[in-house]
């Protein structure tokens with residue numbers, strides 16, 4: 001498991017994509033509505049907008065600035081184009097569009113069926129604008145997100161691929177369950193799989209069972225699909241480990257809702273995991289995660305006969321740093337040390353376990369090698385740089401380290417803690433162990 005965490009952006013809101021395609025095009029003849037939507041998009045996602053009040057204005061913008069636009073919100077009834085002509089205009093540029101409409105007609109549904117729009121919204125006050133804002137957030141988060149579609153029917157595969165591709169997702173395809181498993185193995189960053197039941201070589205159920213052995217529900221969402229007329233197929237998909245089920249024939253609306261809902265559930269779980277295990281100040285793992293993950297890693301190393309090294313590190317005279325330079329500067333010092341630790345010990349479980357105290361567990365190296373690395377790190381700390389490096393604040397750390405084949409991680413930690421105490425007592429800015 002990769003225990004390295006950078007300053008994570010999880011839990012934060014998505015914001016406008018960097019690069020050229022970052023604008024949302026709003027095509028709406030009521031100026032007050034387009035301005036309100038523009039300010040909501042700016043406030044929620046820092047999204048810049050381009051506004052057109054007519055079909056003609058929209059065409060001019062698309063002629064000149066289409067490559068700056070990543071999504072569009074379009075009123076289907078414009079004064080100079082009352083029959084949804086603007087939707088064709090936007091679709092021709094392959095820009096995902098959300099249609100704003102006064103009434104839901106078959107024409108609107110047809111546009112969705114044909115993949116010209118990703119969704120439609122009834123123009124009815126603030127809740128509908130909130131829905132649009134959430135959709136734009138979804139499109140932002142979809143950028144580059146990998147989804148796998150497994151179906152032996154080329155036409156079904158193509159329909160779903162086109163639909164999800166339109167929503168900004170990075171769609172991978174597989175023509176049977178075996179190919180799907182191979183894709184999942186080769187690309188563990190796939191977040192969602194849509195899998196048909198009836199496939200050659202490995203069917204949908206077998207795929208789900210095998211995929212679940214590789215990845216839990218916190219990492220991968222699976223939606224089963226079937227056109228079979230058996231009432232128990234959905235239950236069996238769910239019992240095998242799928243998160244959801246869609247029966248054929250399905251509407252694009254239902255498919256879109258389920259895909260979005262499953263992606264949102266994954267994001268929620270990811271945020272919860274982050275909140276529970278990551279220290280907010282530094283982005284390092286927290287005490288809870290260190291003991292939980294450290295225990296598992298220690299157990300595994302012990303079973304395999306590998307030594308485990310643990311180290312306790314503490315910033316010296318940290319109270320004086322706070323007193324002299326202020327609490328905010330103290331925070332910067334903690335972040336700086338954390339960031340240097342991450343950079344220099346990418347193979348090690350590193351956590352902030354208290355105010356200015358860090359713990360490390362390494363199952364890759366024996367004590368002498370780890371001791372040398374820690375000692376080099378300690379000596380070079382004044383010269384290490386990071387974006388939080390506080391200019392002019394002298395920083396030193398004391399380190400206690402211990403390692404070996406002890407059957408209990410806590411015994412190693414107690415010994416390292418004792419060494420840390422000795423390092424402090426022996427003058428600080430030193431390593432004992």
Ligand SMILES: Nc1nc2c(ncn2[C@@H]2O[C@H](COP(=O)(O)OP(=O)(O)OP(=O)(O)O)[C@@H](O)[C@H]2O)c(=O)[nH]1
Pocket residue numbers: 281314315316317318319320322326327328329330331334354355356424428
């Ligand atoms: N800025 C900042 N200070 C913190 C944080 N958490 C704890 N502290 C402070 O860290 C200080 C730790 O002080 P002590 O435990 O006396 O340790 P020390 O001054 O580093 O002394 P030695 O460890 O003996 O070298 C306390 O003043 C805490 O208030 C934090 O998140 N940010």
